Amino acid sequence: MARLVMKFGGTSVANIERIRNVARHVKREVEAGYQVAVVVSAMSGKTNELVAWCKDASALYDTREYDAVVASGEQVTSGLLAIALQEMGVPARSWQGWQIPISTDDAHGSARIMEIDGETLGTRVDGGEVAVIAGFQGMHLPTGRITTLGRGGSDTSAVAIAAALKAERCDIYTDVDGVYTTDPRVVPKARRLDRIAFEEMLEMASLGAKVLQVRSVELAMVHNVRTFVRSSLVDPDAPEMAHVEKAGTLICDEEEIVASQMESQVVTGIAFARDEAQVSIRRVADKPGIAAAVFGPLAEAHINVDMIVQNVSADGFTDITFTVPSADFERAKAVIEKARDAIAFQVVEGAVDVTKVSVIGIGMRSHAGVAAKAFEALAGKGINIRAITTSEIKISFLIDAAYTELAVRTLHSLYGLDS
Amino acid sequence: MARLVMKFGGTSVANIERIRNVARHVKREVEAGYQVAVVVSAMSGKTNELVAWCKDASALYDTREYDAVVASGEQVTSGLLAIALQEMGVPARSWQGWQIPISTDDAHGSARIMEIDGETLGTRVDGGEVAVIAGFQGMHLPTGRITTLGRGGSDTSAVAIAAALKAERCDIYTDVDGVYTTDPRVVPKARRLDRIAFEEMLEMASLGAKVLQVRSVELAMVHNVRTFVRSSLVDPDAPEMAHVEKAGTLICDEEEIVASQMESQVVTGIAFARDEAQVSIRRVADKPGIAAAVFGPLAEAHINVDMIVQNVSADGFTDITFTVPSADFERAKAVIEKARDAIAFQVVEGAVDVTKVSVIGIGMRSHAGVAAKAFEALAGKGINIRAITTSEIKISFLIDAAYTELAVRTLHSLYGLDS
Incomplete structure (x- = not known):
């Protein structure tokens, strides 16, 4: 029989009524023949209260003690769900991070998982007992202290446990029913994707589609954990729940996607990130070490730099453009001004109120002209492109924020993503 | 340097402000040169919420999962107090039951402590780090599951840890400032005792003086843990807090009490328990096995029998009187009626609204006439004694509930306990 990991977030376990609803979802999968491990977050609001x-x-505060305090939220829900399952006649047992154990490093408050002992857990699960695991938690084995994985860490817990248990799938239940071609609030014609590749999801997630933690997608990719994003809000016993393919979006290996499609889609989705700011350094002397002189001080100031564009130089000078979160705009300019002696430039300028729009798709690897079509379409709408960066599977444009919706809708239609 | 265990209940850690107040109490003792372990309960109300x-x-509900859920309350306060102590510059670390570990049996929900590994804890405490221990918790080592000690278990945790650490004293901070000669609400002249022997406290506690859990007093007696009951409501930095002798009641070995007094007190306190009911079985054939025939069926019905009085028989018949909680009165009579064939009696009768008043004092061992004085004094006030039982260190009277206050005040004056 196959093993299945199911993960439920804070809103799905916000009270006993909802915990009972989660138990019905679990019962359905047990009755379908799966050996199930469930990962739960704290009741919504609880973690905030404990942090406060x-x-x-x-x-x-000492992060070691912070971890002991905030980990208690998941402890409560794991025990309550185990009780609710038993009440429905489903054998279940709760597991804390230290009981498994989920071994992490000692970066308290944002620990990374080192290893999970799936042995005992697997034996119990195979024996027909649902393992209800407190997400977000781990343990630093050398000190015996409780650790937590940082906000949204339960997604990471779930994927890591699915990898340790060699689960057939890791189902992430959330308040949306899957991953869309773009944000449906911006493009009403956005479609839910049946499948998306890990690499694409990584770009979608980090570019602003807030469905899954980036970290959990990375982990899923490395361990090839088939991760299924689906809604916890539907009736657990609705007939369509039996047909997994129709109930959400599967994040999986590229090969599985290729095998599932007659003809592959070139573009999978359009992501966008508002609240970006553009910083441009004009007439920088183009000499070795100049990038270090610019980005070293920014890193030291803990300013997160995203897009970086540098053109080939003309007459020994070049322009360097990069983006930062708009909240860091003034600070970033000040850092550059302070490093003027080391960088040697004419002027630093820029703009807040810019948006980064990205076209994402693994099909772009084998299709030429994807970018050219976009330039043409955006130009046709009178949208000025401030900067462009590309990778193997995405093209990102920096545009004025006012044109965000127009640009996203234009590109969504352009690549045939409208439903 | 000497080790000290300090225990704070739910109302003392009800919010962050009060937790800070607790931290000030702890800091005072650290500055006085003690190596300190603190035992904390859950914030008041939290355990009730989790149980609900x-x-x-x-x-x-499965008591194993119940334990995982409710133990979280103490986990939160232990972490928060550690943070509050660190904030005041006092090195501190939280410890959960499983981290020490506090080994218990597997009677989930009301586990008994088997053993505490005081080794690591002692080393840390000796190194100047305050150990903040989650009370109420333990761990069943063979299964690795969290256990809890049952309601009021934190007192027991504190005494057990004091024994394991060979602490000089176990200070129980509570909302009263010590043990009184009797309930001050009934006798305004009641005095706080400087010292009380374990045996006396056991009688006081089980007879209705609700200061300490009976279980924790038993444990303190067995391991000779000097237990000091004091108030958490006073200003932690008040000058009188430095003079421990004046701040509460020390529960200790009889020898320490004898050594501390020029002339020992005969009577230490007057305890009373309302809500008792008296059951009398008239004209029972006085033959072997009759007690078993009466009390066997009551035990099977889970009815708690307290006082038992049986007189020598006249003409082959006797009367048996005993007390039960008044809520069990009708049920107790029904049980006896049902066993009529085995017991063979004339009639079963009794009364609710009776009170048991007890005179307690280790000095009674060596002083004759203590009981006689009481009979005389009560008779002088026209109080009818329904039944009497005695032990080495106490005399208990069963009287009509209406006379409770009068009887307690009369006895309190009689034995020179008025302040």
């Missing part, structure tokens, strides 16, 4: 208490106790 | 959720999830 820590901050109230000390602004500079 | 378990019951809501299933009326017949």
Whole structure:
């Protein structure tokens, strides 16, 4: 029999009524023949409350104690779901991070999983007992202290456990019913994707489609964990729940996608990120070490740099353009001004209120002219492109924020994504 | 340097402000030179909330999962107090039951402590780091599951940890400032005791003086843990807090009490328990096995029998009187009626609205006439004694509930306990 990991977030376990609903989802899969491990978050609002208490106790709280405090939220829901399952006649047992154990490093508050002992857990699950695992938690084995994986860490827990258990699939239940070609609030014709490749999802997630934690997608890609995003809001016993293919979006290996399609789609989705700011350094002397002189000080100031564009130089000078979160715009300019001696430039300028729009698709690897079509279409709508970067599977455009919706809709139609 | 265990209940850690207050109490003792371990309960109300959720999830909840859920309350306060202490510059670390570990049996929901590994904890405490221990929790080592000690278990945790650490004292901070000669609400002249022997406290506790869990006093007696009951409501930095002798009641070995007093007190306190009911079985044939015939069926019905009085028989018949909680009165009579064939009696009768008043004192061992004085004094006030039982260190009277206050005040004055 196959193993299945199911993950439910905070809103899905917000009270006992909803926990019972989650139990019905689990029961359905057990009755379908799966050996199930469930990963749960804390009841929605609980983690915020616990974090606020820590901050109230000390602004500079010890993260080891913070972890002991906030991990308690998941402990509560894991026990309650186990009880709710037993009440429905489904054998179940709760597991805390330290009980499995889920071994992590000692970066308290944002620990990384080192190893999961899937042995005991697997034996119990195979014996027909649902393992209800507190997400978000781990343990630093050398010190025996509780760790937590950082916000949204339960997605990562679920994927890591699916890898350790060699599960057939990791189902992430959330408040949306899958991954869309773009944000449906911007493009009403956005379609839910049946499948998306790990690499594409990584671009979609990090570019602003907030369905799954980037970290969990990375982990799924590395361990090839088939991850299925689906809704926890539907009736657990609705007939369509039995047909998994119709109930959400499967994030999987490129090969599985290629095998499933007669003809592959070139573009999979359009992502966008608002609240970007563009910083341009004009007439920088084009000499070795100049990139380090610019981006070293920014990194030291903990400013997250995203797009970086540098053209070939003319007459020994070049322009360097990059984007930062708009909240960091003024600080970024100040950092550059301060490094003027080392960089040697004419002027630093830029703009807040810019948006990065990205066209994503693994099919772009084998199709030429994808970018050219976009330039033409955007130009046709009078949208000025401030900067462009490309990778193997995406093209990103920096445009004025006012044109965001227009650009996204234009590109969505252009690549045949409208439903 | 000496080790000290300090225990704080739910109302003392009800919010961050109060947790800070607790931290100040701890800091005072650290500065006085103690190596400190602190035991904390859950924030008041939290355990009730968690228990309610378990019951809501299933009326017949699994106690193993119940334990995982409710233990989280103490986990939160232990982490928060550690943070609050660090904020005040006091090195501190939280410890869960499983981290120490506190080994218990597997009677989930009301586990008994088997063993505490005081080794690591002692080393850390000796190194100047305050150990903040989640009370109420333990772990069943063979299964690796969290256990809890049952309601009021944090007192037991504290005493057990004091024993394991060979602490000089176990300070129980509570909402009263010590143990009184009797309930001050009934006798305004009641005095706080400086010292009380374990045996006396056991009688006081089980007879209705609700200061400490009976279980924790038993444990303190067995391991000779000097247990000090004091108030958490006073200003932690008040000058009198430095003079421990004046701040509460020390529960200790009889020898320490004898050594501390020029002349020992005969009577230490007057305890009373309302809500008792008296059951009398008239004209029972006085033959072997009759007690078993009466009390066997009551035990099977889970009816708690307290006082038992049986007089020598006249003409081959005797009367048996005993007390039960008044809520069990009708049920107890029905059980006896049902066993009529085995017991062979004339009639079973009794009364609710009776109170048991007890005179307690280790000095009674060496002083004759203590009981006689009481009979005389009560008779002088026209109080009818329904039944009497005695032990080495106490005399208990069963009287009509209406005379409770009068009897307690009379006895309190009689034995020179008025302040």
